[in-house]
Amino acid sequence: MNDKSKKTSHWDDYSFETQAIRSGHNRTHEDEHSVPIFTTSSYVFASAAEAAERFSGSQPGNIYSRFTNPTVNVFQERLALMEGGERCLAFSSGMAAIMAVGMGLLKAGDHVVSSRSVFGNSVLMFQNYFGKFGVTTDFVDLTDLSAWERAITPKTQFLFLETPSNPMMEIADIKAIAELAHAHDILLVVDNVFCTPVLQKPLALGADIVVHSATKYLDGQGRCVGGAVIASDELIEKSIYPFLRTGGATMSPFNAWVFLSGLETLALRMKTHCENAAELALWLEGQPAVRQVFYPGLKSHPQHDLAAQQQAGFGGVVSFELEAGQTKAWELIDATQMISITANLGDVKTTITHPASTTHSRLTPEARFEAGISDGLLRISVGLEDIADIKNDLSRGL
Ligand SMILES: *Cc1c(COP(=O)(O)O)cnc(C)c1O
Numbered sequence: 401m402n403d404k405s406k407k408t409s410h411w412d413d414y415s416f417e418t419q420a421i422r423s424g425h426n427r428t429h430e431d432e433h434s435v436p437i438f439t440t441s442s443y444v445f446a447s448a449a450e451a452a453e454r455f456s457g458s459q460p461g462n463i464y465s466r467f468t469n470p471t472v473n474v475f476q477e478r479l480a481l482m483e484g485g486e487r488c489l490a491f492s493s494g495m496a497a498i499m500a501v502g503m504g505l506l507k508a509g510d511h512v513v514s515s516r517s518v519f520g521n522s523v524l525m526f527q528n529y530f531g532k533f534g535v536t537t538d539f540v541d542l543t544d545l546s547a548w549e550r551a552i553t554p555k556t557q558f559l560f561l562e563t564p565s566n567p568m569m570e571i572a573d574i575k576a577i578a579e580l581a582h583a584h585d586i587l588l589v590v591d592n593v594f595c596t597p598v599l600q601k602p603l604a605l606g607a608d609i610v611v612h613s614a615t616k617y618l619d620g621q622g623r624c625v626g627g628a629v630i631a632s633d634e635l636i637e638k639s640i641y642p643f644l645r646t647g648g649a650t651m652s653p654f655n656a657w658v659f660l661s662g663l664e665t666l667a668l669r670m671k672t673h674c675e676n677a678a679e680l681a682l683w684l685e686g687q688p689a690v691r692q693v694f695y696p697g698l699k700s701h702p703q704h705d706l707a708a709q710q711q712a713g714f715g716g717v718v719s720f721e722l723e724a725g726q727t728k729a730w731e732l733i734d735a736t737q738m739i740s741i742t743a744n745l746g747d748v749k750t751t752i753t754h755p756a757s758t759t760h761s762r763l764t765p766e767a768r769f770e771a772g773i774s775d776g777l778l779r780i781s782v783g784l785e786d787i788a789d790i791k792n793d794l795s796r797g798l
Contacts, residue, residue, distance in 0.1 A: 411481055416598075421664045424477035437657045438470045467645050471653035475660050476628070479618075482597040482663065483610050485630035489640055490656060494593065494613025495521050496649035497627030501558075501589055501609060502526070503647060504639035508534030511555040515542040515572065517565035517771050518591065520760045526560075542572050543703065545580065552584050558609075562591040563600075564707070567719045567755045567779040568772045569694040571703040574710060578606025587635075593617070593746070598670040599713045609635065614655075616746030617716070619662040620669050624655040669748065669784065673716030676790065677782040681718045683791055689728075689798050691776070694719040717745060719755075719779045726775035729754050733778070735797030738789060745781035750790050753779045 411423040443462040445451035453459035480488035491497040516539040526537035540547040563572035581588040590602035614626035681695035696707035697714030
């Protein structure tokens with residue numbers, strides 16, 4: 401069609417770090433070094449005949465920025481390469497990307513199996529919105545392969561999961577679940593927000609679709625909201641692009657430009673996020689007020705070996721449960737002086753969240769209990785500040 405987001409084969413020959421910095425940008429006649437921001441809503445055709453050819457899809461090229469934009473195209477091409485996928489489409493948010501997957505693949509009467517431990521709004525998207533149009537969703541334990549299998553029906557279209565999960569940091573065996581999906585001729589969709597392609601490549605492990613909230617690590621500095629879907633050319637062309645074009649949850653060129661600079665430092669940032677998180681997790685394990693620490697890098701994590709196999713690092717998010725409940729958890733949050741009290745994650749700044757009363761507050765208490773999210777649970781997205789300062793700040797309330 402008239403979408404120029406297809407990756408070029410040229411960059412396949414380069415390593416990940418190089419792709420993250422250079423791929424996707426074809427210099428314009430102005431010879432610019434940095435990717436330009438194309439703030440144009442439409443594009444001009446040389447003739448009436450060319451306009452007709454662009455609209456019919458017989459000639460590639462831009463028509464309107466709801467469909468394609470040159471700055472957004474650079475982001476799409478680069479992220480597709482980094483995830484090892486054929487094609488990427490950018491969206492206005494991570495939730496818009498997840499909605500597009502559902503709108504593109506589901507119809508009334510269809511069924512989805514989702515991990516119980518996914519982002520709160522993803523649960524609401526499946527239950528309240530796809531549910532409203534006659535799609536049913538069953539939620540299963542992320543780590544229980546037989547539960548996934550039992551939940552699949554002849555109407556199931558795809559399996560949906562996040563790994564590590566938010567906020568409990570459980571690990572799904574992507575390869576095993578992909579094999580299960582393919583044995584039933586259905587798709588596996590993986591939300592790769594927590595790991596990013598630096599630490600985990602779901603498509604290489606057998607997943608069919610990767611979704612992203614670019615808002616988190618891809619930006620890395622908490623500036624813009626955005627999302628992406630990465631999949632085969634065929635899936636994007638047939639199922640996702642037509643919905644983007646009509647549904648209109650398009651990424652703005654400015655946001656794409658911010659995310660592009662984020663991608664350039666992603667590998668470096670993830671390395672330090674992992675180092676700081678590993679040190680903090682170990683330290684928290686030694687604190688008397690802490691009942692349990694949830695971090696896949698810890699030997700105490702029940703799926704430590706799987707995480708080590710599947711991921712190139714253990715990530716930057718650490719959750720921990722206090723011996724006492726909500727009052728003490730809130731006290732700890734309020735005693736911090738540096739750490740930001742905000743629900744965002746993946747930022748260079750360390751952030752702290754009380755999931756039960758914020759990100760997961762719209763779930764029923766039963767659903768929270770089943771997901772293991774107690775009132776004493778805190779989630780920290782470990783930033784790139786000096787780890788000694790992060791520990792000191794938490795010590796105040798411990
Ligand atoms: C934030 C987040 C989303 C949603 O992304 P938005 O950009 O906020 O719409 C989806 N999945 C995970 C794991 C997230 O952390």
